[in-house]
Amino acid sequence: MATSTGTISTSAGPLDVSTLVSQLMSAESQSQLTPLTTQASSYNTLISAYGNLKSALSSYQSAIKALTAASFSSQKSSVSNAGTGTSLTTDPFTADINTDASTKILAQKIQSDGVSSGTTFNAGDSIAIKVGTNSPTFVTLQANATLSGVRDAINASKAGVTASIVTDGNGDHLVLESNTGGTANTIKVTSNNTLSRFAYDPSSSTPSAMTQIQAPRDASQAASGSYNVSVSQLAQTQKLSSAGFAPGTTFDKGLLAIKTGTGSTTIIKPTTNTLQGVRDAINASDAGVNATIVSDGTNDHLVITAKNSGAANTIKITGTDNYAAFSFDPSGTLSSPNVTPGQPYSLTNGTLSLKVGDTTTAITLNDANNDGSISLSEVMASINAAGANVTASISNDGSNDHLVLTPTGSAATSAVSLTGTGDYTGLTMSGMGQLLKAQDAKLSIDGVTVTSASNQVENVISGVTLNLAKVTTSADNFTLNISNDTSGVTTAANSFVSAYNTLAKAITSMTQQTPSTTLGESTTSSPLASESSVQNIMTQLRSTLFSSVDGGNGISTLSDIGISFQKDGTLALDATKLSTAATNNFAGIANLFNATDPDTTNTTSSKNGIVTKLQSLLDGILSDSGIIASKTNGLQASLKINQDRQTAVQTRLSNLKDSYTNQFNQLNITLASMASTQSYLTQQLANLPKAS
Structure with a gap:
């Protein structure tokens, strides 16, 4: 291929090569390349327009998916107190409707x-x-x-x-x-x-x-009606707290066994012997409790809380050696090791020290019988006489006696320990205090007593979950009312109409044709004005909206509830007609929108509701094999062919430009040479002798 010089100017010859080549290439580009770029622009415009259409349909799809069965069959609850007095309870409970498993399919x-x-x-x-x-x-x-x-x-x-x-x-x-x-x-x-x-x-x-x-069960709704409700006790999670330990205290011997409720006993052996190590080992186990450390500013306390509330979820902890300080019996009492019935204790050899919370009391042992020794009964009496907010008693397991300590009064939640020396070493015992006891919620519904391990009470009123927050009093007279939410249906119906109208207006804009008011000028058209695919989509949507649904007991079409098409293609809602339908046939409205044919393969079945059909239709339209994807893929394939053709034409034009440039450069040189020869001959002729 000849190389274009392209830099020869008119000084090299009489021709303006650059201008001549530019004019010729402009003509060539106009005839070969411009139709292709115009066509590519058209493809890109259509691809963008179909992207906008897909976006509008996706927004409509999202709006339709939000209109669940609950949207058209919603129920509401209200709580009123007809009690008398000036100190009535406020907000003792709330009710969640159709969250109870009893209504689920x-x-x-x-x-x-x-x-x-x-x-x-x-x-x-x-x-x-x-x-x-x-x-x-x-x-x-x-x-x-x-x-x-x-x-x-x-x-x-x-x-x-x-x-x-x-x-x-x-x-x-x-x-x-x-x-x-x-x-x-x-x-x-x-x-x-x-x-x-x-x-x-x-x-x-x-x-x-x-x-x-x-047994199989169909989905249902909460049982509408009015219910008298009182709450006498809230469910509570058991919480225990240990005695205070100085920071850095270690636990070098022993292990823990924790049992929560009816669960199995979990054996815990901390890998590090600090209080933090005990906490971490408990939390890493599957003992049904959570452990934390709380500092009172001087000492650290291990706090253990059951994961689940309810009377059945009591905690029992057995600790050996150093870990005995974390022992706890569900009864809330502290029991000594075995004591042989009648065993005497020396009056002078040994001491007893009782610690309740952070208060330590030295027990004065009283020989009430004046027999020179101390019996277990006298130990019990001595502890009770100490006034340490602990009641001592004696139990017998059939073979052995046990000294039992029960914290009372202001110390009822405190950790208790008894330390014995000398003869009294065998009475040494310690344990955790109970900050909160495990208990069930107790309530009455229409006079029927109900207990629940949780303050979220299910399966009492079908389809209703009661969330208990406070205990009511005898002065209260609470009524829970469950009813159909006709306002919720109105909101859902308005959302349904609004979603379609937003889509219809968007597509009208994309397909609009505006006739020119000037004679001779063509009509202005939106990108999708002539696209049959768009008209096909709208036809399918309108057909679905006009379709009939079985099983509505008199409500089978949108017009039955006041939804109809207007002249501009949008929907309108007759609020009065909808309200009447909701009052007379609440279930029929839910069926119209969200009924589902058990045969899920029959997406156009008359047993399917309008929303159900629309979801299937939109899923198909917007799928990877749907009409929009197929159309877009076709346009992108055509655009690729166009771009390949443009590349080929641009290569030909580049070669043609080189050819034109070289030809005109050569012609310019030739013309310049001829002009030089002409000048020379003219000079020579002028120098010839003239004839006389």
Whole structure:
């Protein structure tokens, strides 16, 4: 290829090469490149426009997904106090509606009898599983299999159930759970030969080895009505505190055993012997408690709190050696080691020191019987006479006596320890104080006494969770009212209309055509004005909004609740008609929007509500294989072809520019040479002798 010089100016010849080449290339570019750049601009505009359309539809999809079943079937609670007096309780509880598990949908579960370990099920034997109205799925064993193999074959068949195995003292049990909840999705199993024990037909009178362990249940709402509620006691979590330990105290011998509620006993051996090491070891265990350290400014106290509230979640701690200081009995008392009944103690050999909280009292031992020795009863009496806010008593376990200490009065929550020397060494004991005792919440609902381990009380009023905060008094007369929230339905319906109108206006703007008012000028069109894909999407959306829904007991279309189309394509809501529908048929409105066909594959079913259908439709439109993705991918492919063509044209134009430049440069040189020759010949002719 010849190289363009392009720098030859008119001084090299009579031609302006640069201008000539520029004019020629402008003409070439106009005819070859401009149509391609115009086309690329059109593709980019459409790609951007479809991106805006996808954004508008995604926003609409998010708004629709927010309109859950609860949005159109919401209920509300109110609490009133009709008591008399000037010091009535305020806000003793609140009520959360439809948070109680009693209203949630449940799937059916069935379980086989016990299967012995190693039982083999033969190749070729089969089982057929039918869920609801679906066609049965047949599962045939391809080889001899254990119960695990049967489970895996069922799960691989996608029969609409999930198979699992549970084990107890009777062997292994095959459990089948329907993948879809509700009474319409019950399980029926037929089987043969070695698999026959797994047959299950709820309509058959023949006993079956498969039994139902969880009945299917449809979703429901909280039970509307008025309930008289009083609260006599709040649930409480047990909290214990140790005696004070000087910072740096170590615990070199022993271990801890902690049992919370009905849980197993956890043995704890701290890896470091400081109080912090004890705390960390407890928290690292699975003992059902949390441990912290609280300083009173002088000493450190280990505080242990049960993780769960309720009377059943009491803490029992047994410590040995140095860790005996953390012992605690659920009764709140401190009990000495075994004492042989009748055992005497020396009047002069030994002492007793009682520590309650941070106060230490030396016990004056009184020989009331004047027999020269101290009996356990006299030890008890001496402690009681000390006035240390501790009551001493004696218990007998059938063989041995025990000195029992119970903190009372202002010391009722204090840690207590008794230190003996000499003859009294065997009475040494220590333990933690109880800051808070474990207790259940106690309340009355319509005169029925209810207890709960938590202050969140469930399963008492169906669908309602009561959150207890205060104890009521005899002067209070609280009523909890559960009712349908028609205002919530109005809010949801307005949101439904508003979301669609926002989308409709956005798409109208994207497809708008504005006729010119000037004669001869063309119409101004938005990027998507001529796109049939957009019209197709809007047609599908309007068709879904116009569709009918079964099961509404008189409410089957949006027009039945006052929602209709206006001339501009947006929706309008008749508030009066909606209010009347909500009052007369609250459940029908929820069905209209959020009903779901048990056959989830039939997305256009008349058993599906409007919102349910819209969600399926939008999921399809916005999916990776949907209409917008397909259109965008096609435009991007066309743009890639266009860009490749532009690159090829630009290469040709560059080569053509070089060719034009070289040709005109050569012509300029030639013309310059000819001009020089002409000048020379002219001079020579002028110098020739003239004829006389």
